[in-house]
Amino acid sequence: MKTDATPPAAMSESAPILPAPLDTAIAAQLAARGRWSPFEILFWLGAVSTIWLLPDHHLILTEIVIWGLFALSLDLILGYAGIVSLGHAAFFGVGAYTAGLLARHALIGEPVVALLVAGLAGGAFGFLTSFLVLRGTDLTRLMVTLGVALLLREVANRMAWLTGGADGLQGITMQPVLGLFRFDLYGHTAYVYSLVVLFVLFLLARRIVGSPFGLSLLAIKGNPLRAGAIGIGAGPRIVAVYTLAAVYAAIAGALLTQTTAFTSLESLSFDRSADVLLVLIIGGTGHLYGGLIGAVVFRFAQDWLSAATPQYWQFWIGLILVVIVLVGRDRIGGWLAPLRRAGDRLVPWRGGRDGGRP
Amino acid sequence: MLTILFDGIAYGMLLFVLAAGLAVTLGLMNFVNLAHGAFAMAGGYAALVLVNRLGLPFVVGLVGAFVFAAALGALLERTLYVHVYAKSHLDQVLFTIGLVFMAVATVDYTMGSSQQFIAIPPALQGQVTVLGVGMSKYRLMIIAVCGLITLLLQLGLTRTRFGSRLRAAVDDQRVARGLGINVGAVFGFTFAFGSGLAGLGGALGAEILGLDPIFPLKYMIYVLIVVTVGGTSSITGPFLAALLLGIADVAGKYYVPQLGAFVIYTIMIVVLILRPHGLFARGGAR
Numbered sequence: 062m063k064t065d066a067t068p069p070a071a072m073s074e075s076a077p078i079l080p081a082p083l084d085t086a087i088a089a090q091l092a093a094r095g096r097w098s099p100f101e102i103l104f105w106l107g108a109v110s111t112i113w114l115l116p117d118h119h120l121i122l123t124e125i126v127i128w129g130l131f132a133l134s135l136d137l138i139l140g141y142a143g144i145v146s147l148g149h150a151a152f153f154g155v156g157a158y159t160a161g162l163l164a165r166h167a168l169i170g171e172p173v174v175a176l177l178v179a180g181l182a183g184g185a186f187g188f189l190t191s192f193l194v195l196r197g198t199d200l201t202r203l204m205v206t207l208g209v210a211l212l213l214r215e216v217a218n219r220m221a222w223l224t225g226g227a228d229g230l231q232g233i234t235m236q237p238v239l240g241l242f243r244f245d246l247y248g249h250t251a252y253v254y255s256l257v258v259l260f261v262l263f264l265l266a267r268r269i270v271g272s273p274f275g276l277s278l279l280a281i282k283g284n285p286l287r288a289g290a291i292g293i294g295a296g297p298r299i300v301a302v303y304t305l306a307a308v309y310a311a312i313a314g315a316l317l318t319q320t321t322a323f324t325s326l327e328s329l330s331f332d333r334s335a336d337v338l339l340v341l342i343i344g345g346t347g348h349l350y351g352g353l354i355g356a357v358v359f360r361f362a363q364d365w366l367s368a369a370t371p372q373y374w375q376f377w378i379g380l381i382l383v384v385i386v387l388v389g390r391d392r393i394g395g396w397l398a399p400l401r402r403a404g405d406r407l408v409p410w411r412g413g414r415d416g417g418r419p
Numbered sequence: 420m421l422t423i424l425f426d427g428i429a430y431g432m433l434l435f436v437l438a439a440g441l442a443v444t445l446g447l448m449n450f451v452n453l454a455h456g457a458f459a460m461a462g463g464y465a466a467l468v469l470v471n472r473l474g475l476p477f478v479v480g481l482v483g484a485f486v487f488a489a490a491l492g493a494l495l496e497r498t499l500y501v502h503v504y505a506k507s508h509l510d511q512v513l514f515t516i517g518l519v520f521m522a523v524a525t526v527d528y529t530m531g532s533s534q535q536f537i538a539i540p541p542a543l544q545g546q547v548t549v550l551g552v553g554m555s556k557y558r559l560m561i562i563a564v565c566g567l568i569t570l571l572l573q574l575g576l577t578r579t580r581f582g583s584r585l586r587a588a589v590d591d592q593r594v595a596r597g598l599g600i601n602v603g604a605v606f607g608f609t610f611a612f613g614s615g616l617a618g619l620g621g622a623l624g625a626e627i628l629g630l631d632p633i634f635p636l637k638y639m640i641y642v643l644i645v646v647t648v649g650g651t652s653s654i655t656g657p658f659l660a661a662l663l664l665g666i667a668d669v670a671g672k673y674y675v676p677q678l679g680a681f682v683i684y685t686i687m688i689v690v691l692i693l694r695p696h697g698l699f700a701r702g703g704a705r
Contacts, residue, residue: 145509193692199508200451201691204647208691211640212684219677331636335516342513376524382517386510387502 095271104350105260112253119252125360126255127317132340132352133259133266134309139338140346141270142302143282144194147203147334148210149310151190152183154329156311158217159183160318161230170236176258176315183311184304191303195296207331214329229325233318244320251320258316259353262309266349269305278302339382342390422554423673424666429558431665432565433627435658436620437638438645439572440492440613442657445646446589450500451508453515455617455642456635457522462488462618463630464530467537477540481622488618493611500610501603519635527632534631537622561623568616573654585609644687 111122131153138144159179162168169175193205217224224230237243242250269275280288281295289295318324327333336359344355362381366374441455462484470480495518503514543557576582588595588602596602621630628638641664649660664683671682 139509145512147512193688196692200445200647203451203508203512204643205688205691207640207643208684208688212681212688215680215684335520338513338516373524373528375520376528379517379520379522379524382513383499383521386506386514386517387499390510 156314187307427666459621489615492614
């Protein structure tokens with residue numbers, strides 16, 4: 062991702078004349094932000110090791126990966142641009158149905174290509190709807206995103222000839238990934254495939270978030286007026302990140318369809334939008350791992366709760382939300398701060414992480 | 420044609436009673452309460468228990484619905500909501516969604532997941548014909564009751580001391596506080612009253628809207644539409660919006676059933692894009 066990915070309207074600041082020391086200091090700080098901490102490396106090594114260590118749990122792990130990717134996409138707009146969305150499932154559903162339809166009608170059999178096409182479809186939809194969230198307060202954004210998702214669900218429900226309506230899209234058969242790896246009953250292929258997709262997309266997101274573009278998003282989230290005053294135009298950047306998040310969400314949805322060979326209206330439902338918000342909140346917003354950690358906690362909690370109280374696990378989910386808010390989200394994030402500081406200490410110079418945020 | 424208009428008005432009036440409390444919550448404290456529908460559901464089930472299980476008269480059921488929902492609202496407001504007022508909108512959304520989930524599961528657990536109907540007294544069943552238009556007695560009663568409530572609300576808000584305090588607090592909380600108005604108490608009372616109204620609406624509407632555990636989720640969007648489209652600065656805004664919504668929804672379902680809820684959602688999105696502060700807001704000064 063190049064830094065000049067932002068639309069030309071905001072180009073005026075891209076070639077500033079800076080004194081040389083400041084220039085190098087900024088470059089050093091950006092590089093420091095992009096450095097990998099040992100915990101991150103451990104996290105991913107741990108994730109990879111589950112391929113061999115937990116071969117019996119690949120089905121649930123695949124779900125976790127998909128939830129993680131979905132929450133990651135929400136983090137891009139919520140944690141970095143500060144847009145509260147109650148309809149993020151819309152993009153998830155677009156991706157899910159695109160992938161499902163492509164496979165069902167044998168338009169594009171190869172999963173990876175289908176995944177990309179689904180991502181593009183979600184991105185196109187995200188781009189079109191991004192203009193709706195530019196205006197208004199939090200409440201209007203909430204309502205608009207919620208309205209878009211509900212509208213889309215209604216469309217999918219009515220167009221039963223295409224989507225299967227309330228019965229869901231059935232009869233999907235998946236081709237082998239890259240023509241080599243066949244999806245098996247135990248979900249081994251599905252898990253490795255999803256994990257690779259997640260990792261690639263995570264790297265991309267990490268790069269984008271660490272770039273000047275990502276920093277400018279944080280500035281907009283912090284104070285749109287002041288960001289505008291120092292030459293960071295909010296509009297084009299929000300459009301860009303919203304579109305990107307839509308691509309990610311669509312890919313997450315497509316992955317779910319591909320790994321389960323099924324999709325239904327549930328992928329567009331309000332519950333899904335609310336759940337992904339919960340996943341992200343559990344893990345914490347504004348740092349890409351939040352969604353991933355949240356997904357692990359959420360999925361296992363869900364599994365455990367629904368085993369303990371089969372019908373009423375929603376109650377506990379609700380209780381968790383209420384408690385999280387009452388305790389305070391920052392405080393929960395604060396419990397992890399010592400860990401993060403320890404991670405910083407292990408790396409010789411990491412002034413960028415804290416020093417980068419005034 | 421006139422029957423549709425009539426049904427639409429009844430439906431819209433009902434929506435208004437459901438949403439009136441939320442308009443004040445949003446306007447006064449700038450608090451996003453997605454759980455408002457849960458109070459309506461609480462009222463509905465309270466009436467159900469009173470009328471169907473205990474065999475009390477329908478009117479007692481309605482009063483009971485109001486009292487129960489108001490008490491619940493007051494309790495939750497004092498114990499939980501007060502802690503969330505100062506938090507960000509995201510927190511408020513999460514908190515109230517959590518409450519909705521809990522309410523849905525609790526009702527499912529205690530009352531069962533099937534749709535319930537409150538027994539209506541025979542005097543309210545059947546139709547009357549006025550000027551050649553058949554009207555159901557029950558809907559006439561709804562229009563009468565909700566019309567009366569609207570009138571009282573309007574009078575209460577414009578003519579009483581409490582009403583002027585409330586309006587002052589809505590317009591500018593800090594100045595109102597400076598003038599010695601106990602904004603917290605005003606708000607607590609209004610919240611409870613609004614919850615009570617929602618409960619009454621839930622009980623009245625059980626016949627038309629249905630009553631099942633997912634009621635808060637089903638009508639959350641409708642109630643929010645009424646408030647966001649109508650604006651939060653007056654009673655008349657949401658009232659007109661509710662009527663508009665009710666008539667549009669009933670007419671839409673009758674004339675173009677294949678479009679379903681499209682009409683409503685599209686209208687909402689368009690209105691919000693063009694007038695982010697609502698259709699009837701005063702100049703969008705807030």
